[in-house]
Protein backbone atom coordinates (compact mmCIF):
# COMPACT_ATOMS: atom_id res chain seq x y z
CA UNK A 1 0.00 0.00 0.00
CA UNK A 2 2.60 2.51 1.15
CA UNK A 3 6.23 2.32 0.14
CA UNK A 4 8.74 2.10 2.98
CA UNK A 5 11.28 -0.69 3.49
CA UNK A 6 10.80 -2.50 6.84
CA UNK A 7 14.23 -1.55 8.11
CA UNK A 8 13.41 2.16 7.72
CA UNK A 9 10.29 2.10 9.89
CA UNK A 10 12.09 2.38 13.23
CA UNK A 11 14.63 5.06 12.19
CA UNK A 12 11.94 7.19 10.55
CA UNK A 13 9.68 6.80 13.58
CA UNK A 14 12.53 7.74 15.89
CA UNK A 15 12.96 10.96 13.97
CA UNK A 16 9.33 12.05 13.71
CA UNK A 17 7.04 10.24 16.15
CA UNK A 18 6.24 11.76 19.54
CA UNK A 19 5.12 9.05 21.95
CA UNK A 20 2.57 9.33 24.77
CA UNK A 21 3.38 8.24 28.35
CA UNK A 22 7.07 8.05 27.46
CA UNK A 23 10.41 9.73 27.85
CA UNK A 24 11.12 10.16 24.15
CA UNK A 25 14.77 9.12 24.31
CA UNK A 26 13.88 5.85 26.02
CA UNK A 27 11.14 4.62 23.72
CA UNK A 28 11.85 1.23 22.20
CA UNK A 29 8.78 0.37 20.14
CA UNK A 30 7.89 -2.94 18.54
CA UNK A 31 7.49 -2.33 14.80
CA UNK A 32 4.32 -4.33 14.41
CA UNK A 33 3.28 -5.45 10.96
CA UNK A 34 0.23 -7.72 11.11
CA UNK A 35 -2.02 -9.46 13.57
CA UNK A 36 -4.44 -12.38 13.57
CA UNK A 37 -6.43 -14.02 16.34
CA UNK A 38 -4.44 -13.76 19.59
CA UNK A 39 -1.09 -13.15 17.90
CA UNK A 40 0.72 -10.29 16.20
CA UNK A 41 3.99 -10.20 14.27
CA UNK A 42 6.72 -7.60 14.00
CA UNK A 43 8.49 -6.61 10.78
CA UNK A 44 11.10 -9.31 11.42
CA UNK A 45 8.34 -11.88 11.50
CA UNK A 46 8.71 -12.50 15.22
CA UNK A 47 5.41 -13.70 16.67
CA UNK A 48 3.97 -12.38 19.95
CA UNK A 49 1.13 -13.84 21.97
CA UNK A 50 -1.02 -10.86 22.89
CA UNK A 51 -1.81 -11.09 26.62
CA UNK A 52 -2.96 -7.45 26.77
CA UNK A 53 -5.31 -7.24 23.76
CA UNK A 54 -2.89 -4.48 22.63
CA UNK A 55 -4.18 -1.75 25.00
CA UNK A 56 -6.82 -3.91 26.72
CA UNK A 57 -9.07 -3.21 23.76
CA UNK A 58 -8.97 -5.83 20.98
CA UNK A 59 -11.59 -7.90 22.77
CA UNK A 60 -12.75 -9.84 19.72
CA UNK A 61 -9.20 -10.67 18.63
CA UNK A 62 -7.16 -9.49 15.70
CA UNK A 63 -8.12 -9.54 12.02
CA UNK A 64 -11.85 -10.29 12.30
CA UNK A 65 -13.03 -10.18 8.70
CA UNK A 66 -16.62 -9.29 9.62
CA UNK A 67 -15.57 -6.01 11.20
CA UNK A 68 -13.08 -5.17 8.47
CA UNK A 69 -15.72 -5.76 5.79
CA UNK A 70 -18.32 -3.61 7.58
CA UNK A 71 -15.83 -0.75 7.81
CA UNK A 72 -14.81 -1.14 4.16
CA UNK A 73 -18.43 -1.04 3.02
CA UNK A 74 -19.17 1.98 5.19
CA UNK A 75 -16.15 3.95 4.00
CA UNK A 76 -17.15 3.26 0.39
CA UNK A 77 -20.75 4.33 1.01
CA UNK A 78 -20.32 7.32 3.33
CA UNK A 79 -17.10 7.96 5.24
CA UNK A 80 -18.37 10.92 7.24
CA UNK A 81 -21.53 12.82 8.17
CA UNK A 82 -21.93 16.02 10.21
CA UNK A 83 -22.82 15.67 13.93
CA UNK A 84 -26.30 17.15 13.46
CA UNK A 85 -27.22 14.61 10.78
CA UNK A 86 -28.09 11.02 11.26
CA UNK A 87 -27.20 7.90 9.32
CA UNK A 88 -28.37 4.31 9.11
CA UNK A 89 -25.33 3.19 11.05
CA UNK A 90 -25.85 5.85 13.74
CA UNK A 91 -29.41 4.65 14.34
CA UNK A 92 -28.29 1.03 14.43
CA UNK A 93 -25.26 1.63 16.66
CA UNK A 94 -27.28 3.62 19.23
CA UNK A 95 -29.84 0.82 19.40
CA UNK A 96 -27.15 -1.87 19.60
CA UNK A 97 -25.52 -0.09 22.57
CA UNK A 98 -28.83 0.66 24.33
CA UNK A 99 -29.83 -2.99 23.98
CA UNK A 100 -26.81 -4.29 25.90
CA UNK A 101 -27.14 -1.88 28.86
CA UNK A 102 -28.49 -3.34 32.12
CA UNK A 103 -32.22 -4.05 31.72
CA UNK A 104 -31.93 -2.03 28.48
CA UNK A 105 -32.50 1.00 30.71
CA UNK A 106 -29.88 3.36 29.26
CA UNK A 107 -31.74 4.17 26.10
CA UNK A 108 -29.95 7.29 24.82
CA UNK A 109 -26.40 7.21 23.47
CA UNK A 110 -23.85 9.94 22.83
CA UNK A 111 -20.86 8.80 20.78
CA UNK A 112 -17.37 10.14 21.46
CA UNK A 113 -13.89 9.37 20.15
CA UNK A 114 -12.64 7.31 23.08
CA UNK A 115 -12.86 6.76 26.82
CA UNK A 116 -11.56 10.08 28.16
CA UNK A 117 -14.07 12.21 26.28
CA UNK A 118 -16.83 9.74 27.16
CA UNK A 119 -16.08 10.48 30.82
CA UNK A 120 -15.83 14.23 30.15
CA UNK A 121 -19.29 14.19 28.61
CA UNK A 122 -20.73 11.95 31.32
CA UNK A 123 -19.59 14.45 33.96
CA UNK A 124 -21.10 17.34 32.00
CA UNK A 125 -24.40 15.47 31.65
CA UNK A 126 -24.51 14.70 35.37
CA UNK A 127 -23.77 18.32 36.23
CA UNK A 128 -26.47 19.53 33.85
CA UNK A 129 -28.98 17.00 35.16
CA UNK A 130 -28.43 17.70 38.88
CA UNK A 131 -27.39 21.34 38.78
CA UNK A 132 -24.58 20.34 41.17
CA UNK A 133 -20.85 20.49 40.48
CA UNK A 134 -18.80 17.96 42.51
CA UNK A 135 -17.84 14.56 41.18
CA UNK A 136 -16.65 11.78 43.52
CA UNK A 137 -14.16 9.26 42.14
CA UNK A 138 -11.76 6.75 43.67
CA UNK A 139 -8.02 7.04 44.26
CA UNK A 140 -7.17 3.81 42.50
CA UNK A 141 -8.69 4.83 39.20
CA UNK A 142 -7.85 5.94 35.70
CA UNK A 143 -10.48 7.79 33.70
CA UNK A 144 -8.50 9.27 30.78
CA UNK A 145 -5.91 11.89 29.88
CA UNK A 146 -7.95 14.99 29.00
CA UNK A 147 -8.10 17.67 31.68
CA UNK A 148 -11.44 16.68 33.22
CA UNK A 149 -10.86 12.94 32.95
CA UNK A 150 -7.36 13.40 34.34
CA UNK A 151 -8.78 15.34 37.30
CA UNK A 152 -11.21 12.47 37.86
CA UNK A 153 -8.34 9.97 37.72
CA UNK A 154 -7.20 9.07 41.20
CA UNK A 155 -3.79 7.58 40.42
CA UNK A 156 -0.47 9.44 40.04
CA UNK A 157 -1.09 10.17 36.37
CA UNK A 158 -3.27 13.00 37.73
CA UNK A 159 -0.76 14.31 40.23
CA UNK A 160 1.84 15.31 37.62
CA UNK A 161 -0.62 17.68 35.95
CA UNK A 162 -1.95 19.38 39.06
CA UNK A 163 -3.07 22.07 39.66
CA UNK A 164 -4.05 22.76 36.05
CA UNK A 165 -7.00 20.41 35.94
CA UNK A 166 -10.76 20.61 36.21
CA UNK A 167 -11.92 21.62 39.71
CA UNK A 168 -14.66 19.88 41.64
CA UNK A 169 -13.32 16.35 42.04
CA UNK A 170 -13.18 14.61 45.43
CA UNK A 171 -11.52 11.21 45.77
CA UNK A 172 -12.35 8.34 48.10
CA UNK A 173 -10.85 4.92 48.91
CA UNK A 174 -11.39 1.68 47.02
CA UNK A 175 -12.54 -1.58 48.55
CA UNK A 176 -9.12 -3.14 48.00
CA UNK A 177 -8.98 -6.10 50.31
CA UNK A 178 -5.35 -7.18 49.91
CA UNK A 179 -4.08 -3.83 51.16
CA UNK A 180 -7.11 -2.53 53.03
CA UNK A 181 -6.29 0.37 55.31
CA UNK A 182 -9.24 -0.37 57.56
CA UNK A 183 -8.58 -4.08 57.99
CA UNK A 184 -4.92 -4.58 58.72
CA UNK A 185 -5.75 -5.99 62.13
CA UNK A 186 -8.91 -7.86 61.10
CA UNK A 187 -8.23 -9.21 57.60
CA UNK A 188 -10.74 -12.05 57.97
CA UNK A 189 -13.79 -9.80 58.24
CA UNK A 190 -16.79 -11.07 56.23
CA UNK A 191 -17.32 -9.84 52.68
CA UNK A 192 -20.53 -8.13 53.74
CA UNK A 193 -18.88 -6.21 56.59
CA UNK A 194 -15.91 -5.36 54.40
CA UNK A 195 -18.24 -3.87 51.77
CA UNK A 196 -20.17 -2.00 54.45
CA UNK A 197 -17.02 -0.43 55.90
CA UNK A 198 -16.16 1.07 52.51
CA UNK A 199 -19.76 2.20 51.97
CA UNK A 200 -19.67 3.91 55.36
CA UNK A 201 -16.43 5.61 54.34
CA UNK A 202 -18.09 6.83 51.13
CA UNK A 203 -21.21 8.04 52.94
CA UNK A 204 -19.07 9.94 55.44
CA UNK A 205 -17.36 11.74 52.56
CA UNK A 206 -20.75 12.52 51.00
CA UNK A 207 -21.77 14.11 54.31
CA UNK A 208 -18.58 16.14 54.68
CA UNK A 209 -18.76 17.39 51.09
CA UNK A 210 -22.48 18.15 51.26
CA UNK A 211 -24.81 15.89 49.25
CA UNK A 212 -26.45 18.92 47.67
CA UNK A 213 -23.11 19.75 45.96
CA UNK A 214 -22.45 16.28 44.49
CA UNK A 215 -23.49 15.64 40.90
CA UNK A 216 -22.05 12.17 40.38
CA UNK A 217 -20.07 9.23 41.66
CA UNK A 218 -17.87 7.96 38.83
CA UNK A 219 -16.27 4.55 39.25
CA UNK A 220 -14.67 1.80 37.22
CA UNK A 221 -16.99 -1.15 37.86
CA UNK A 222 -13.91 -3.37 38.13
CA UNK A 223 -10.77 -1.28 38.51
CA UNK A 224 -8.41 -1.77 35.55
CA UNK A 225 -4.77 -0.68 35.57
CA UNK A 226 -4.92 0.19 39.26
CA UNK A 227 -5.20 -3.43 40.22
CA UNK A 228 -8.18 -5.44 38.87
CA UNK A 229 -9.98 -4.63 42.10
CA UNK A 230 -13.21 -6.62 42.10
CA UNK A 231 -15.76 -5.01 44.42
CA UNK A 232 -17.10 -7.23 47.20
CA UNK A 233 -20.67 -8.35 46.84
CA UNK A 234 -22.98 -5.67 48.18
CA UNK A 235 -20.65 -2.78 47.40
CA UNK A 236 -22.07 -1.74 44.04
CA UNK A 237 -25.61 -2.26 45.32
CA UNK A 238 -24.68 -0.03 48.26
CA UNK A 239 -23.27 2.70 46.03
CA UNK A 240 -26.49 2.57 44.02
CA UNK A 241 -28.49 2.99 47.24
CA UNK A 242 -26.36 5.95 48.34
CA UNK A 243 -26.81 7.59 44.94
CA UNK A 244 -30.58 7.11 45.21
CA UNK A 245 -30.63 8.40 48.79
CA UNK A 246 -28.80 11.62 47.95
CA UNK A 247 -29.93 12.24 44.36
CA UNK A 248 -26.45 11.59 42.96
CA UNK A 249 -25.90 10.29 39.40
CA UNK A 250 -24.12 6.91 39.32
CA UNK A 251 -21.65 6.68 36.44
CA UNK A 252 -20.01 3.34 35.66
CA UNK A 253 -16.77 3.66 33.70
CA UNK A 254 -16.74 0.45 31.68
CA UNK A 255 -14.08 1.57 29.22
CA UNK A 256 -11.84 -1.35 30.15
CA UNK A 257 -14.22 -3.68 31.96
CA UNK A 258 -16.99 -3.66 29.34
CA UNK A 259 -17.70 -5.77 26.27
CA UNK A 260 -17.26 -9.22 27.71
CA UNK A 261 -14.00 -8.59 29.53
CA UNK A 262 -15.39 -9.91 32.83
CA UNK A 263 -17.76 -12.47 31.29
CA UNK A 264 -20.73 -10.09 31.07
CA UNK A 265 -21.47 -7.28 28.63
CA UNK A 266 -20.63 -4.85 31.44
CA UNK A 267 -18.89 -5.68 34.71
CA UNK A 268 -21.65 -3.94 36.67
CA UNK A 269 -24.00 -6.72 35.46
CA UNK A 270 -22.32 -9.07 37.97
CA UNK A 271 -24.12 -7.21 40.75
CA UNK A 272 -27.33 -6.53 38.84
CA UNK A 273 -26.98 -2.80 39.36
CA UNK A 274 -28.27 -0.28 36.83
CA UNK A 275 -26.17 2.88 36.84
CA UNK A 276 -27.60 6.11 35.45
CA UNK A 277 -24.78 6.46 32.94
CA UNK A 278 -22.28 4.00 31.48
CA UNK A 279 -19.16 5.18 29.67
CA UNK A 280 -17.45 2.81 27.27
CA UNK A 281 -14.78 2.69 24.52
CA UNK A 282 -12.03 0.10 23.77
CA UNK A 283 -14.06 -3.14 23.37
CA UNK A 284 -16.95 -1.19 21.82
CA UNK A 285 -15.25 -1.56 18.44
CA UNK A 286 -12.57 -3.99 19.69
CA UNK A 287 -10.31 -1.09 18.64
CA UNK A 288 -10.84 -1.61 14.91
CA UNK A 289 -11.67 2.13 14.93
CA UNK A 290 -11.61 4.81 17.63
CA UNK A 291 -14.93 5.19 19.41
CA UNK A 292 -16.35 5.88 22.85
CA UNK A 293 -19.92 6.18 24.06
CA UNK A 294 -22.00 7.54 26.90
CA UNK A 295 -25.20 5.58 27.43
CA UNK A 296 -27.68 7.33 29.70
CA UNK A 297 -31.13 6.92 31.19
CA UNK A 298 -33.84 8.83 29.30
CA UNK A 299 -34.44 11.23 32.21
CA UNK A 300 -30.86 12.46 31.97
CA UNK A 301 -31.21 13.03 28.23
CA UNK A 302 -34.54 14.79 28.88
CA UNK A 303 -32.76 17.54 30.82
CA UNK A 304 -31.66 18.76 27.43
CA UNK A 305 -35.01 18.53 25.68
CA UNK A 306 -35.47 22.30 25.61
CA UNK A 307 -32.04 23.48 26.69
CA UNK A 308 -29.18 22.66 24.31
CA UNK A 309 -26.40 20.33 25.43
CA UNK A 310 -23.50 22.75 25.00
CA UNK A 311 -20.80 20.32 23.92
CA UNK A 312 -19.72 18.55 20.77
CA UNK A 313 -17.10 16.76 18.71
CA UNK A 314 -16.47 17.02 14.97
CA UNK A 315 -16.06 13.26 14.81
CA UNK A 316 -18.97 12.24 17.01
CA UNK A 317 -20.74 9.21 15.52
CA UNK A 318 -18.12 8.75 12.84
CA UNK A 319 -19.78 6.31 10.44
CA UNK A 320 -16.72 4.10 9.94
CA UNK A 321 -16.26 3.72 13.71
CA UNK A 322 -19.95 3.04 14.15
CA UNK A 323 -19.83 0.37 11.44
CA UNK A 324 -17.02 -1.26 13.43
CA UNK A 325 -19.12 -1.08 16.62
CA UNK A 326 -22.24 -2.57 15.06
CA UNK A 327 -20.28 -5.37 13.40
CA UNK A 328 -18.32 -5.99 16.61
CA UNK A 329 -21.43 -6.26 18.80
CA UNK A 330 -23.09 -8.44 16.20
CA UNK A 331 -20.05 -10.72 15.94
CA UNK A 332 -19.78 -10.98 19.73
CA UNK A 333 -23.39 -12.13 19.84
CA UNK A 334 -22.93 -14.51 16.90
CA UNK A 335 -19.88 -16.14 18.49
CA UNK A 336 -21.38 -16.09 22.01
CA UNK A 337 -18.16 -14.38 23.02
CA UNK A 338 -19.48 -13.06 26.32
CA UNK A 339 -20.49 -16.56 27.39
CA UNK A 340 -17.16 -17.85 26.14
CA UNK A 341 -15.23 -15.31 28.22
CA UNK A 342 -17.34 -16.29 31.23
CA UNK A 343 -16.47 -19.93 30.58
CA UNK A 344 -12.76 -19.18 30.32
CA UNK A 345 -12.88 -17.23 33.59
CA UNK A 346 -12.39 -20.28 35.83
CA UNK A 347 -9.62 -21.54 33.52
CA UNK A 348 -7.69 -18.28 33.90
CA UNK A 349 -8.36 -18.27 37.65
CA UNK A 350 -6.97 -21.78 38.03
CA UNK A 351 -3.83 -20.95 36.05
CA UNK A 352 -3.30 -17.78 38.09
CA UNK A 353 -3.84 -19.66 41.35
CA UNK A 354 -1.39 -22.41 40.33
CA UNK A 355 1.20 -19.80 39.38
CA UNK A 356 0.63 -18.01 42.67
CA UNK A 357 1.17 -21.22 44.62
CA UNK A 358 4.32 -22.08 42.69
CA UNK A 359 6.07 -18.72 43.05
CA UNK A 360 7.13 -16.97 46.23
CA UNK A 361 7.15 -13.61 44.47
CA UNK A 362 3.39 -13.74 43.91
CA UNK A 363 1.56 -12.03 46.78
CA UNK A 364 -1.95 -12.32 45.43
CA UNK A 365 -3.81 -13.15 42.23
CA UNK A 366 -7.24 -11.82 41.29
CA UNK A 367 -9.43 -12.29 38.25
CA UNK A 368 -12.94 -12.03 36.92
CA UNK A 369 -13.65 -13.40 33.45
CA UNK A 370 -10.57 -12.75 31.32
CA UNK A 371 -9.45 -9.82 33.47
CA UNK A 372 -6.59 -10.98 35.69
CA UNK A 373 -3.65 -9.75 37.72
CA UNK A 374 -0.65 -10.97 39.68
CA UNK A 375 0.64 -8.77 42.48
CA UNK A 376 4.33 -9.39 42.89
CA UNK A 377 5.93 -8.86 46.28
CA UNK A 378 9.39 -9.01 47.79
CA UNK A 379 8.01 -10.51 50.95
CA UNK A 380 4.68 -12.29 51.31
CA UNK A 381 4.37 -11.36 54.98
CA UNK A 382 5.00 -7.64 54.72
CA UNK A 383 3.47 -7.49 51.20
CA UNK A 384 6.30 -5.16 50.18
CA UNK A 385 5.64 -4.60 46.46
CA UNK A 386 8.17 -5.80 43.87
CA UNK A 387 8.35 -2.18 42.66
CA UNK A 388 7.63 0.94 44.68
CA UNK A 389 4.40 2.91 44.26
CA UNK A 390 4.29 4.71 40.90
CA UNK A 391 7.64 3.30 39.86
CA UNK A 392 9.38 0.32 38.36
CA UNK A 393 12.23 -1.86 39.58
CA UNK A 394 14.98 -3.94 37.98
CA UNK A 395 12.98 -7.07 38.84
CA UNK A 396 9.86 -5.84 37.03
CA UNK A 397 11.88 -4.56 34.06
CA UNK A 398 13.64 -7.87 33.60
CA UNK A 399 10.41 -9.85 33.99
CA UNK A 400 8.81 -7.84 31.22
CA UNK A 401 11.91 -8.14 29.06
CA UNK A 402 11.99 -11.92 29.54
CA UNK A 403 8.37 -12.16 28.40
CA UNK A 404 8.86 -9.92 25.37
CA UNK A 405 12.05 -11.75 24.38
CA UNK A 406 10.11 -15.01 24.53
CA UNK A 407 7.20 -13.70 22.45
CA UNK A 408 4.72 -12.89 25.23
CA UNK A 409 3.31 -9.38 25.09
CA UNK A 410 1.83 -8.26 28.38
CA UNK A 411 1.37 -5.20 30.51
CA UNK A 412 3.20 -4.66 33.77
CA UNK A 413 2.10 -1.79 35.99
CA UNK A 414 4.41 -0.96 38.90
CA UNK A 415 4.57 -4.28 40.81
CA UNK A 416 1.71 -5.97 38.98
CA UNK A 417 1.35 -8.13 35.88
CA UNK A 418 -1.95 -7.87 34.07
CA UNK A 419 -3.48 -10.70 32.03
CA UNK A 420 -6.06 -9.27 29.63
CA UNK A 421 -6.05 -11.40 26.45
CA UNK A 422 -8.49 -11.28 23.54
CA UNK A 423 -11.70 -13.06 24.52
CA UNK A 424 -11.23 -15.66 21.77
CA UNK A 425 -8.18 -17.12 23.51
CA UNK A 426 -8.18 -20.90 23.96
CA UNK A 427 -6.99 -22.86 26.99
CA UNK A 428 -3.90 -24.01 25.07
CA UNK A 429 -3.00 -20.44 24.13
CA UNK A 430 -3.45 -19.30 27.72
CA UNK A 431 -1.21 -22.17 28.80
CA UNK A 432 1.39 -21.12 26.22
CA UNK A 433 1.58 -17.66 27.83
CA UNK A 434 1.54 -18.99 31.38
CA UNK A 435 4.46 -21.32 30.61
CA UNK A 436 6.55 -18.29 29.65
CA UNK A 437 5.38 -16.38 32.71
CA UNK A 438 6.23 -19.37 34.90
CA UNK A 439 9.86 -19.30 33.68
CA UNK A 440 10.05 -15.53 34.06
CA UNK A 441 8.82 -15.77 37.66
CA UNK A 442 11.48 -18.36 38.50
CA UNK A 443 13.99 -15.54 38.03
CA UNK A 444 11.89 -13.02 39.99
CA UNK A 445 11.53 -15.53 42.87
CA UNK A 446 15.29 -15.38 43.48
CA UNK A 447 14.92 -11.79 44.67
CA UNK A 448 12.32 -12.66 47.33
CA UNK A 449 13.41 -12.09 50.93
Ligand SMILES: Cc1ncc(COP(=O)(O)O)c(C=O)c1O
Nearest residue numbers: 114115116142143144255256281
Ligand atom coordinates in the same frame (compact mmCIF):
# COMPACT_ATOMS: atom_id res chain seq x y z
C1 LIG B 1 -11.21 2.75 32.89
C2 LIG B 1 -10.74 3.67 31.81
N1 LIG B 1 -11.39 4.81 31.58
C3 LIG B 1 -11.02 5.67 30.63
C4 LIG B 1 -9.92 5.42 29.84
C5 LIG B 1 -9.51 6.40 28.79
O1 LIG B 1 -9.80 5.90 27.53
P1 LIG B 1 -9.07 6.53 26.24
O2 LIG B 1 -7.63 6.17 26.33
O3 LIG B 1 -9.80 5.87 25.09
O4 LIG B 1 -9.31 8.00 26.27
C6 LIG B 1 -9.21 4.23 30.02
C7 LIG B 1 -8.03 3.94 29.21
O5 LIG B 1 -7.26 3.07 29.46
C8 LIG B 1 -9.62 3.34 31.04
O6 LIG B 1 -8.96 2.21 31.27
